[in-house]
Structures are given as C-alpha cells and as structure tokens.
Amino acid sequence: MSKAPKPRVKSPKTAAKGDVVTIKTTISHQMESGLRKGKDGKLIPRQIINKFEALFNGKQIMSATLYPSISANPYIDFDMKVEEAGEFEFKWFDDNGEVYTKKAKMQLEG
Amino acid sequence: MMMTKTKKPIALAVGMLLGLSVATAQATDDMSLHISPQSQPAPEGLEDYAHGDARSGYIYATEETRTLQDDDFENPAFLWVEKAQEQWSTPEGDANKSCQSCHGDVESMKGVGAVYPKFDPEIGDLLNLEKRINRCRSEGMQATPWKWESDELLGMTSLVKMQSRGMPVNVSIDGPAKEYFEKGMKFYNTRVGQMDLACKHCHIDQNGNYMRAELLSQGQANGFPTYRLKWQKLGSLHRRFRGCNNNIRAEKLANGSPEYMALELYVTWRGNGLPIEAPSVRK
Known part of the structure; x- marks a missing residue:
C-alpha cells in the first residue's frame, strides 16, 4: 500500500551567515484521533504523529509535541538563524513506534 | 418553442426536428441559462480567476485557503x-x-x-x-x-x-459529445431527492448567497481534483457530486456512472475559459 507516510521538507540550499531562514515541513499522515468510530461501531485506535523534532548538525533546534486534535497531514514551519553550514535532520515519531526521517543539506553563501 | 398553427403536420414534424437543434444552439449562446449573470466585476487581483460571468471557486474561498493553494509546498495536495x-x-x-x-x-x-x-x-x-x-x-x-x-x-x-495549470478550460461539446452535454444539462436542471432541488437552484439561482454559513459558489470544476479541508485529503469531482446529492437527500450515484460523466462534461463546459487550478485547495 502507498499509505506509508511521506515527509516533505523545504529548506534553503544556501544561506548567508546571520540570515534568518524559514524551514517548512509536512508529512502525509491520517492523524487518527482515537475518538472516531468505524463501520463496526467500535473505536478506531488512535494513531498520530506525537512528536516532531528538527536537528541541525546533530543538535536539536526545534521540537514539538502533537496532540489528537491536530489535522491530518500536519504542517509545521519555523525560523532559524544561520550560523554555519551543515545538515538538517527531521524526525516524525508515530504512535506505532515508527520514526520517519528526512535530511537536507545547507551551504554557506560566498 | 411554439409552433405556428398554419404549419402542416409534415412541416411540423420537420420543424420539431429542427427545433431541437435550434433550442440547443440557443441554450449554449445564452449563458445566463448556465451561469448566473454577475453584476460586479471579479474582485481586484482575482481577475485571472474569472472569465465572462464564470467565477472560479478560488474567488469564493477565504484568503487563508487561497494562501494554502498558492504555495505548492503548503498545498497538502x-x-x-x-x-x-x-x-x-x-x-x-x-x-x-x-x-x-x-x-x-x-x-x-x-x-x-x-x-x-x-x-x-x-x-x-x-x-x-x-x-x-x-x-x-x-x-x-x-x-x-x-x-x-x-x-x-x-x-x-x-x-x-x-501540467495545464493556468491554461483555460476548453472542453468540446460538438459532434458526438453533444449527446452527453445535453444529458448532463438535463441532470443539472432536474429536481431530485427529498428536498426536490436541482443543481441549478444552488449554483445558478442562489449563487453568491449564503446557505446558513455556506457561501454558494458556481460549482465550477476547474480546480478538481481538490484538497478539501473537510475531507482532509484529495477528492475527485464525482466525490463532490455525491456529496451534493447526499446533502439534498437524493440518491448518490456511483463514481464514474454515465449520469455523473455527462454531468462532469456539462459542469466543466460551464467553466470554459477559467484557468485550470488542479490541485486546488477548498474548505
């Protein structure tokens, strides 16, 4: 099945030192709240992305805890001040224990 | 169309045959039968989303929803x-x-x-x-x-x-497609369901008015498949048709059924000239 969550990230490939850049992220995920009932009348078990984490060169730069009221395909963006070149790593933690990751590189201008 | 009394039966029969094609020719010329005439020009900055009296659903959407659609990254589709x-x-x-x-x-x-x-x-x-x-x-x-x-x-x-984003919708209703077009037009104007409503009652007669909290659009198809915030996923035009039919307490037809196919042709044709927006974002 193609139901496997697919992350998407938009981060600058190059930036100048001191710049404030916006990083946009999203992931395809049904964010099942655990409050809905299926056709059989039974509750559909909760399955959401419960945590999001962004790292830069291995150091955490942003993290967020997500709750069941957040809509499907959660979109998160944040700003970062550029100090050095390096690699982003984004992690989405699923209720089922899986972790989806995506990496992106950024270079310094000039 | 009324026949004159002086016509002989045979002439009448021929006239009826001709009358049919004349009626359709008129129907496609007089757009007010298909789209409610707009007294106001399209809002400033949104002129690209209008063509004649046709208005894309983009114009009816809130600014926040438009922002989502405008950025290919923010657009969940x-x-x-x-x-x-x-x-x-x-x-x-x-x-x-x-x-x-x-x-x-x-x-x-x-x-x-x-x-x-x-x-x-x-x-x-x-x-x-x-x-x-x-x-x-x-x-x-x-x-x-x-x-x-x-x-x-x-x-x-x-x-x-x-791949055709921004290009004008340009479906043909000539030749063999005409039969489907007429079938679709008939469906559009036929009252169905417990509420006894046809598509046109909301999307032509009441276009631009509120139905409780809902602003009634023209029901244009140029943005489909669309990411509907209510659905939290992409959806097809036929899913939207099913939703509409359900709302007026009418029988939902199958996706891809001949009725919905004909309706799709008619509804898409109403938006000829509007830009393709797929995949759009709607509420």
Missing part, C-alpha cells in the same frame, strides 16, 4: 502529487511499462487536462481524465486499473492536470 511523480516512471503490469515509456516526461501532458472530459472515438464513449488514465493502465501497461477514489488515481490525475 502535493503530498499526493509527489507520489504520483515517482509512479510516473515506475514500470508496472504485464507489459512492464510505465507512463514514461510511452509519454516521456510528464511535461508532455501539458494541455491534456484542459480538454477532458472528451469523447473517445476508439471506445465510443465519453472519457474523463480518471478513466483515460485507467485505460492507459489496463490497455497499455496491462496493469490493474486503480480504484476511483484511491490515492494513486487522485495523485496521478492531479499530476497530469497540473
């Missing part, structure tokens, strides 16, 4: 489109072909989305983009066709239609 992009070059089926094997890069699909639904002389029936893609799968690739409302089909339809 692109999660599906990106998957379809990978699917485009993935061989499948007994023929071991991918879309790319025959069509090359997906950019070659430019303009295709603007002219569907279209009559296909090979099979002698009306095809929309979903059916056309599935025909490619079953005939060309010898793979299993995708289910109508599946993520794969929605994604691929969006990807193909997206």
Whole structure:
C-alpha cells in the first residue's frame, strides 16, 4: 500500500551567515484521533504523529509535541538563524513506534 | 418553442426536428441559462480567476485557503502529487511499462487536462481524465486499473492536470459529445431527492448567497481534483457530486456512472475559459 507516510521538507540550499531562514515541513499522515468510530461501531485506535523534532548538525533546534486534535497531514514551519553550514535532520515519531526521517543539506553563501 | 398553427403536420414534424437543434444552439449562446449573470466585476487581483460571468471557486474561498493553494509546498495536495511523480516512471503490469515509456516526461501532458472530459472515438464513449488514465493502465501497461477514489488515481490525475495549470478550460461539446452535454444539462436542471432541488437552484439561482454559513459558489470544476479541508485529503469531482446529492437527500450515484460523466462534461463546459487550478485547495 502507498499509505506509508511521506515527509516533505523545504529548506534553503544556501544561506548567508546571520540570515534568518524559514524551514517548512509536512508529512502525509491520517492523524487518527482515537475518538472516531468505524463501520463496526467500535473505536478506531488512535494513531498520530506525537512528536516532531528538527536537528541541525546533530543538535536539536526545534521540537514539538502533537496532540489528537491536530489535522491530518500536519504542517509545521519555523525560523532559524544561520550560523554555519551543515545538515538538517527531521524526525516524525508515530504512535506505532515508527520514526520517519528526512535530511537536507545547507551551504554557506560566498 | 411554439409552433405556428398554419404549419402542416409534415412541416411540423420537420420543424420539431429542427427545433431541437435550434433550442440547443440557443441554450449554449445564452449563458445566463448556465451561469448566473454577475453584476460586479471579479474582485481586484482575482481577475485571472474569472472569465465572462464564470467565477472560479478560488474567488469564493477565504484568503487563508487561497494562501494554502498558492504555495505548492503548503498545498497538502502535493503530498499526493509527489507520489504520483515517482509512479510516473515506475514500470508496472504485464507489459512492464510505465507512463514514461510511452509519454516521456510528464511535461508532455501539458494541455491534456484542459480538454477532458472528451469523447473517445476508439471506445465510443465519453472519457474523463480518471478513466483515460485507467485505460492507459489496463490497455497499455496491462496493469490493474486503480480504484476511483484511491490515492494513486487522485495523485496521478492531479499530476497530469497540473501540467495545464493556468491554461483555460476548453472542453468540446460538438459532434458526438453533444449527446452527453445535453444529458448532463438535463441532470443539472432536474429536481431530485427529498428536498426536490436541482443543481441549478444552488449554483445558478442562489449563487453568491449564503446557505446558513455556506457561501454558494458556481460549482465550477476547474480546480478538481481538490484538497478539501473537510475531507482532509484529495477528492475527485464525482466525490463532490455525491456529496451534493447526499446533502439534498437524493440518491448518490456511483463514481464514474454515465449520469455523473455527462454531468462532469456539462459542469466543466460551464467553466470554459477559467484557468485550470488542479490541485486546488477548498474548505
């Protein structure tokens, strides 16, 4: 099945030192709240992305805890001040224990 | 159209035959029968989303929803489109072909989305983009066709239609397509369901008015498949038809049914000249 969550990230490939850049992220995920009932009348078990984490060169730069009221395909963006070149790593933690990751590189201008 | 009393029966019969074609010719000339006349020009900055009296659903959407659609990253539909992009070059089926094997890069699909639904002389029936893609799968690739409302089909339809983004909708209702057009027009104007409403009562007569909290749009098809915030996923035009029919307490017809195919042609034709927006975002 193609139901496997697919992350998407938009981060600058190059930036100048001191710049404030916006990083946009999203992931395809049904964010099942655990409050809905299926056709059989039974509750559909909760399955959401419960945590999001962004790292830069291995150091955490942003993290967020997500709750069941957040809509499907959660979109998160944040700003970062550029100090050095390096690699982003984004992690989405699923209720089922899986972790989806995506990496992106950024270079310094000039 | 009234016949004059002096006509002989045979002339009358001929007149009736002619009358039929005259009536349709008039019907397509007088757009007020199909789209409610707009007294105001399109809002400033949104002129591109209007053509004559036709107004895209984009104009009726809130600014926040438009912002989502304007940025290809923020538009959640692109999660599906990106998957379809990978699917485009993935061989499948007994023929071991991918879309790319025959069509090359997906950019070659430019303009295709603007002219569907279209009559296909090979099979002698009306095809929309979903059916056309599935025909490619079953005939060309010898793979299993995708289910109508599946993520794969929605994604691929969006990807193909997206290549024509900004181009004007330009479906043909001439020749063999005319029969379908008339059937669709009839459906559009026929009262159905417990509430005894036809499509036109909301989308022509009450266009621009509020139905409780809902601002009634013209029901244009140029943005489909659309990411509807209510659905939290991409959805096809036929899903929207089913939703409408359900809301007026009428029988929901099957996706891809002959009635909905004809309706799709008529509804798309009403928006001839509007820009293709697929995949759009609506509330």
